[in-house]
Every structure is written in structure tokens, then in C-alpha cells.
Amino acid sequence: MPALLSHRLAVPLVIALVVVALSFALPSNFYLRVAALVWISALAVIGLNLLMGYAGQVSLGHAGFFGLGAYAVAVLPAQFALHPLLAALVGAVICGLIAFVVGRPILKLKGHYLAVATLGFGILIAMAISNEAWLTGGPDGMPVSRMTLFGWRARGAETWYWITGGLLVVGAWIAVNLVASPTGRALRALHDSEVAARVAGIDVARYKVRVFVISAVYASVAGSALALVNGFVTPETANFMHSIELVTMVVVGGMGSILGSVAGAAILVVLPQVLTAFHEYEHMLLGLMMMVIMIVLRSGIVPSLAALIQRRRK
């Protein structure tokens, strides 16, 4: 059993099992929608976790890429009659290119300076989206045409549950493969010590840019998925608070843990729905629970619990 769990494919397999099992347990479209939102957030969080948890680089502007992906499937089909799937692909490529171009100068910065630079970048994109009203509909947002594939229209909570769940499994599968590859080892090396990594012959700048590009593409795909699920996009998808939410999901779930990314996303998407029962105390309780989780499970939910179980076994 332990050998099975430590296998590379165990993580995407576990996620796939959860997706399939939940589909039987969830009673209504509302729950299916919340689950689909969890899968979408988790996809973006896995990408961000590769950057933060494995390579040790902070990004406070990831919602910028998320927003670009979302607006790609809104704007491109409306302006150029592009198929939504193609638009999502174009969005991902654009995000990758932008990440590649800005990544080099930005990732030379460290710590707080990197945080501030990425923050500025995210705000820039959010501003552009809400100001270019002729293209994006401005602060009121714009509609997204429904996706059709060979005459079949993708609609309804259940359809999107499966599509987003599938995307998440594929995303997790790519991520575990990446982590196990030489690139993954290089990333972890530069997380622990950039100097040591450089001494060991790792091209630090190149690997940093590479993982930045990958995480931008994850965020873009997640953004496109959200836009297609909602059928409507607003500039909030790209704003600073959303960036913070993504970072919080990474930290709460556990840095450097793919399963943790899913757990973090699940908690931050589901908790607000549960807490609505407390009316005006909702936000206070959410903050309180975040604090308790961070104090008790210091390295994030999944890594902390895993360590706990391992200690028990010994």
C-alpha cells in the first residue's frame, strides 16, 4: 500500500477517484457547480504551486493570467468568430508568451521585490481589462457564447462537472510528471538554495522562467474554463483579491503538494458556502478558521497531516 501511494500516478488517480465518487454523492446541480468551481480553482492552484511550492518563487499577480484566459474565450469568439476551444488555446499561448517576456526581468528579483513586481503586473492586467470597454465590456463584464462541439452544446452543471474534473486530472498528471522530471529536481534545488543550484550546474534563470510560463498557462486554462462555465466574465476574475485567494489556497493546502492544491481550493471555495448560515459573522469565521489552520497545520493541510500519519506509524 505505501509503495502504491508513493507511485507517481497515485496522485492523479486519487483525484480521478474523488471526481468519480463525488458525482454519485452530490444531490443537486448546486453541489455539482460548487465542485466544478473547486476543480477549476484547483487547476490554477496546482500551476501556482509549481511556482511557489517547488521553485520557491512568489506571484501575487496570477489572477492576471487567469483573467486573460477568461477574457480570451469571451473576446476572441465575439470579435473574430473563433471557436471557444481554439480561443482558450490562443489565450494559453498568449499567457505563456507574456510570462516568458516579463518572467526574465521579474524573476531576477527576490522575496519582497518579486512579490511587488508580480503584484504590479497583475494590477496592470486588471486595469487594462476594466478600462478597454470597447473590447471587454468594461467593469460590467461581457457575455461568453456557449461552447458547441460537433453540434453538441456544452451546458448544465453536470456536463461542466465532468469537463472541469477531467481538466484537473490531466493537469495533476502533467504536474506530477513535471515534478519527477529533471526539471522538477532542478526546481527543488533552486528552492532550497539558488547558489547551490547554480554551483551544481543548473541554469537558474532558465528554469525559473520555464516554471513561470507553465504556471501562467495553468492559470489561463483555468480562467477559460471558468468563463465557459459561467457564460459571463467580469474584471474581478483578474483582480488583486483573486490573486491573494489563489496564493491562500496554495499556502492553506500545502506548498509543494499537488493534493494539497486541491484541498486548499476545496476549503476556500466550499467554506464560504457553508458559512452563509452565520450571516454577518461569515467573514469573521472564515478569517478565524484560516488562522487556526495556519497555526495548527503549519506547513499546510496535506503535508502536515501526512507528517502526522507517518509519525503515528512509527
Add this chain to the structure above:
Amino acid sequence: MTNMKTCLGGAALLAGAAMFAGTATAAETIKIGASLAVTGPASFLGDPEAKTLELYVDQINKDGGVNGKELELIVYDDGGNANKARTFATRLVEDDGIVAMVGGSTTGATMAMVPVFEDAGIPFISLAGAVVIIDPVKEFIFKTPHTDRMACEKIFTDMKARGIARIGMISGTGGFGKSMRSQCLDVVGNYGIEIVADETYGPKDSDMTPQLTNIKSADGLQAVINPGFGQGPAIVTRNYSQLGFDVPLYQSHGVASKSFIDLAGDSAEGVRLPASALLVAEKLPDSDPQKAVVTGYKSTYEDATGQPVSTFGGHAYDGLMILVEAMKRAGSEDPAAIRDEIEKTSDFMGTAGVVNMSADDHLGLDLSAFRMLEIRDGDWSLVE
């Protein structure tokens, strides 16, 4: 509720569990949903809306409810976030089993929720401003607030009556200013008025003198209009009087609050703007058919909350009352029947004006919804 603050943890959990149980067992109620921006940047909309709905649902229930049943109001706080609003809309429809919906504070949140209610066939009365909500008409979607386009038309009507034909426009680049600017550009031609200067300013700009100087130099300028929201228009008004303009300045309904007069000070003298009757409730002549409704809502809201009344809460009042009357006429809680009756609303007197809906007008307000006001001696006065 106050003792919960002191012993938060366990007590709050218990209370929450009790609330869950409470909603689960309550039978024979008519469930009405609302997703509002109670917190966040748009809370100036959602907060009075939520308070108004709670206040009046309580009152209706005390008076015996609707069709012999009590109303049950379920309010969620979407913070103005379209994605959250969409989730709450799904929850209200799928899980809570509402028969009708009032609210959506912002246009973005409303538009994100529209497909949910169209698919489910449940009537949805939005409290947001933009005209896209009801134009084109969607079967189950209605709204109560007047549109930006109507504010433009009201202003242009007043200009035309004063013989003004050449105007300058200075607009904010926020959501409100942007939307109203394009609506004004759309309808200005119908009034034989020409825009001879068109300038904009950012939401955080602290000096609009350069833009106003450009406008001032335009040939044959007869008036200036300023679509904008927040403190931008107050700064425009101050700069306007500093530059010594000798033509009238028109502000939008976006600044129709006392704080605008406080911010703009003496410069606000003579400024005209379209606004809801709620703002001048006491000043309306007794013969005005709207007087009873607006003074009634104003005193009820201010007595219960201790806060000054706002037009946004008024929109929620209108939405709820239109819905309640429709349910009474329909005599059932069938969403489709309620929808049909909402569409037949006629001669309903609300805080925003007289509502006459039809199959191709899901707003039903005309220009009389707005009153043209002029600021004199630091207070509003009716022009008409």
C-alpha cells in the same frame, strides 16, 4: 444576537446549526431569494437593499403574509462578485427552492445570474442599473431602477427647454461614468443637441482643470454635462466654478446624495441634476401622487435603521412590492404564474416612479420617474 459576539466559537456553531434546522423544518412558506453586494466595494448598494428587504418582509408577515402564507427571505452576500452571485443563484434555485428572486446589486452580478433564472423559469427582478439587463427583453428578467439612458434623456429634455444646443461633456472612466457617457452619446442626437467637447477623467484624479479648460475653449458652448460617480463630480464642480464658467452645469443622478453638496460646497450653487423623488420626499407638493409612497418608505427605513434613506434601498422596496402584488394577483406560488403577473404590473406607484410593464418593456418606468433638481442655498429644490 449581541451575546454571540462575546462567546463566538461554540455559541456561533450552535446558532448556525439551529438556523439550518430552522430552515429545514419551516413549512408552508413562500421562499424569495436575494443575492446582494452586502459587503465589498458595492456595499453602498447592497446594504440598504438587504435592510429594506428584511424590514418589509417582516412587516408583510406581521400583516398576515401573502395569500395566507408567510414569506421567507433568503439573502446571500455576493460582495458584488459575479462568480459568487452565479453560485448563489444556482443555490437559491436548486437547493433553497425559491419561487422568485429580487436583487442582484450590480450589473455584472445580475448578468451572470440571468441564465440561471432563464433556464429555471423563475422570475428575477434585478436592482442594477444598466439597460442591457432588460434590452433585449428576457422572458423572466425584470428590473426596477431607472436606466442611465433615462437620466441622459431627462437632462437633454431640460436643456432643450432652456434652448441649449451646444454642450461639453466631461465623464468619469469608472463603470458608471463610462456606461452613462455612451448612453448619452446614443440619444443626444434625438434632441438636436451637439456635443462640442468630450473629455474624460480617471476615478482617482484630483484635478480636472485641464479637461475643463479644453471644454471652455469650445466654440459656442451653452452647457456642460458630467456623467460620473463618487467624488470626481464634486471636484469637477469645484474646478468649474474656479474657472469661472458662465454656462449651466448638469450633474447625473450618480451624485444625488447630501455628501455631494458637502464636498462641492458653494460651487454646487445652480448645479442641476435628475434624481429620484425620494431625495426630495418632504418637498413634494401634497398633490403629488408619489408623495405618500416616498415619505412612507423614507420614514419606515430611517426609523428602523437610523440611517439616511438611499435610492438603492428604494429600488429593493419597489422590487419586493411589485413581486408581492403579482403573487397576490396570481393567487399562487407558481413561478410562471408570478412571472405573467409581474409583466402585467400597471399603475404601480413605487419610489422610482409609476411602473407600467408590458411584454416588451420589463422596466416600465417613464421619464417622470426622474425629478429635475437644482441646488440652491446648499439644498435640493425642485425645478418643475
